[in-house]
Amino acid sequence: MASNIQASEAGDISIALMSTKILEIIFDYALNKFDDCQDRLEAGRPKFISVLSNFVRRNARIDMSLPAFPFKSANKVYKAFSFLPDKAEEIALERLHNMCRRIEEIYSPGAQLVIVSDGLVYNDLLSISDRHTWLYGQALREMATEKGFTNIAFSRLRDFVSFNLPESLDEIHYVANATNFRRFILNKFGKDDLDVDQLIAADEDTRLTYQGYRRFLMSDLRYIFTLGGSRTSNSYKRETKYLAKQMIVRGYAFAGAIKHNFPNHLRLSIHQSTGEHKVSMSLLNTKTGFTTPWHCSVALMADGEWVSAPMGDFKENPRMKIITENGRPSYFREMTEEEFQEEERMIAAQLTQLTEKSVEESKKHERNENFFQWEDVTYDVQNGEKTKRLLDHVDGWLRGGTLTALTVCVFFLFFH
Template structure:
């Protein structure tokens, strides 16, 4: 049975139906193969695909080659829309819930600036397609949160709250090229006409059961799938890595649980996620058969386009696994919350009464004064969204903390010692802030800033989190 694909959202976030339960013809009509070969159709389709590829996952040396390997298939999908002058429809299983590791990776359970940037990026991609192809484009987000949340000890209520807040965010920011699916779009289970929190929570288990009953494979050997299928193996390795970091505070090592046992159990959970993922992928293919399939995971590029949601220089590309920060140069970066908290120049910026992102504060004034810093709009130079973004202001004090004072006193004592004068290891450390410390002139740099640079140069943990790997792996 063909299921209804109705996009349920709030306010200006569009609702659209492409497949009916009665089996009515979808908006994309079957066309003859010779129409796909039409030169004009091919040319437009190729331009559309070029735009989509600009937003693809680009963290690996062979990323472009992988995309080009799938170009013929992707052109065929896009070409069907172009040949019938209909809107290009894409679907992206993503945005499940915030990481279970609230202590180190994310602020809380609700979307923040990271999700806003990611949604804006998808919306901008669709806008750009519309500039060269009048019917435009739409990206449907299919949240997979309820598929996996119980495996990660995420309550159904948190999954609901995240999804609702995400819809509201898209509506408030005017991301009109973003749509959202509901669980009724994937499986046929009795649900109220309008889904509310209690009904959602009451039916979450029913959904998972129906999903596995309808689309699961009882005889699947997941170990063999991992061994023989490159896409499955890459997803599995990604699951293992992010689960190990996500669950370490929920299932801590100790009290009878060894580190080896923890890693063994993480591997088991990753395989359970894969088994459900196979069923979920089949449900998505059944419910959205004509859509261009996008993915947040690294892949071979043969079946889906791997998309980068956070176009930063680090490896963290999925907003529910990290936080974002606005640097002094206006560039957005992404990393776990705990890494930003180590940086004394990073200030938490609140929006709607809760932490949203970090901002780098530089040029701090003398003690007793306050420096006003105005946050940049999330769109930046890349964004071309339909709705303006509100600007916000935050105040940062410039005085040293008690901890800073203690560290400065200890540093001063050390710098006067014979050991410091005999050991030039710090001077040769190559720390980016050391030049400012050594070249200090009273008329060029305030005492407070100099002390901050000194603290940063000597005491900052430079281990960091700079490894370039796919964001989902954490």
């Protein structure tokens, strides 16, 4: 009896140790942009160890869920290249894939992370079309397949609904049912009498998420809901606050849907949180505060380091060069000093050529300013009953007065 107890205790210790090792790997990829990040992670350690232990005890694959990768920022003027994923998303997916691979190195059943796209939950609030949301999600899936990110899986709202849909969802059926998906989630997992203000005030995780929404909405929508007329800076702030609260309402329902559909998964998040219920992740491990790839661009520096920032910030740097992939702008690359100097020389040479061409064109204009062009000219002269065609469908250039003199000469030749 005693030996059985000892064996059980030894087994529990082994499970706890392995779960701790796995959690430490996950923490290596956690959000680290705030002074108290480590304290927040420690606050959730007991719960996270418990969730992981349930997998380890069964020698089962570690399953994690992450609501993320909704759509590219609505601000295509300053923040993002287009509505499709680019190098920023690739780097983020690779980072999550590598996290799972590291877990597999110490725990043979491995790990899988399910990205639950929350695009359709919020896209209409941010003036993003259902079609662009679909295309972004499809391009992400193609990217993960092409790059071999086999530890990444994807889920979307259609996986949560219980009405009839084609087995293989395509663009048309997705767009046609987008409103139905949103309505289903809100009706089943939402709360009609949800007091948003009270929830923000009472729940720290909700408050942090709400503040994050407000920050990115201010920059995301500035070129859509532009200032002017009745919209002042203060009214714009009030409007984005309202939109942020609407996102909280929908996020409440979406969180319920995730909990219902992935009840045993380790819950990850892109938002700053208390750390008690979910692990806050950093998808882009750069020195800046831009950690979500759909809100920024990335640049490869001359020293090999990747950095993240709004697209417009990089464009203002003359040493940054846009690199295209698959025919689309994908990221920036910092030129070396030699490349930059060569670029400067090429620009100077082009300016010199343009200047010389402009001067030559100016001189040509001066030489030709007293000339005029005539095309398909026919000129008949009649003297009594006699008619002579002096010019018969003639094109050419003549100095002013020459045509008149020529016509007079020809007239005298014919009639005298």
